Amino acid sequence: MRIAVGSDHHGVKMRLKLVEMLGSLGQEVTDVGTYEDQSVDYPEVAAEVARRVSSGEMQRGILICGTGLGMCIAANKFPGVRAAPCYDDLTAELSRRHNDLNVLCLSGDMLGEKLVDRLVEIWLNTPFEGGRHARRNEKIADLERRNGDS
Numbered sequence: 001m002r003i004a005v006g007s008d009h010h011g012v013k014m015r016l017k018l019v020e021m022l023g024s025l026g027q028e029v030t031d032v033g034t035y036e037d038q039s040v041d042y043p044e045v046a047a048e049v050a051r052r053v054s055s056g057e058m059q060r061g062i063l064i065c066g067t068g069l070g071m072c073i074a075a076n077k078f079p080g081v082r083a084a085p086c087y088d089d090l091t092a093e094l095s096r097r098h099n100d101l102n103v104l105c106l107s108g109d110m111l112g113e114k115l116v117d118r119l120v121e122i123w124l125n126t127p128f129e130g131g132r133h134a135r136r137n138e139k140i141a142d143l144e145r146r147n148g149d150s
C-alpha cells in the first residue's frame, strides 16, 4: 500500500519509528516530515498528507500531532479524506470496518509505542465492510460536494 506519513514536532520520534515499521512490513512509505524538532504548524503537514490521499496518489495517510485532533480537523478539509483519531483497538478496528478510514490520526503525546504499533497494524489489516456503511460514506461525500458548491 502507498502510505504518506507526517507529524508535527510532537510526533517526530513516533513517526520515524513508524516509517521504519511500515517499511519492514513492505509498505511503500512517503515521509513528508517534519524533519526537525522545531515547532511547526500542524495544518501544513496535514495538507501534505491529505492532498496526496485526496488525489489518489497515496491510498492511506498517517498523521501525528500532540493529540491527533488538529491533524484530523485539517485533513478532513480535503475531498475524499476520512480522517479520525484512534486511541484503542476498537476504534482502530471500527474506523476501518465502518468508516473506511483512510487517514489515521495519532497522538504523539498520549500513546505508547507498543499501542501505536498495534493500532497501525489493526488499521492496515482490517477491511471495510461496505453495505450500509458504504451508503453512509456516500452520503458524507455528497455533503462534501454540496457544501463545496455553496
Ligand code: RB5
Pocket: 008, 010, 042, 065, 066, 067, 068, 069, 070, 071
Ligand atoms: C501543538 O502545540 C499542538 O497543538 C498540536 O500538536 C496538536 O496537538 C493539535 O491538535
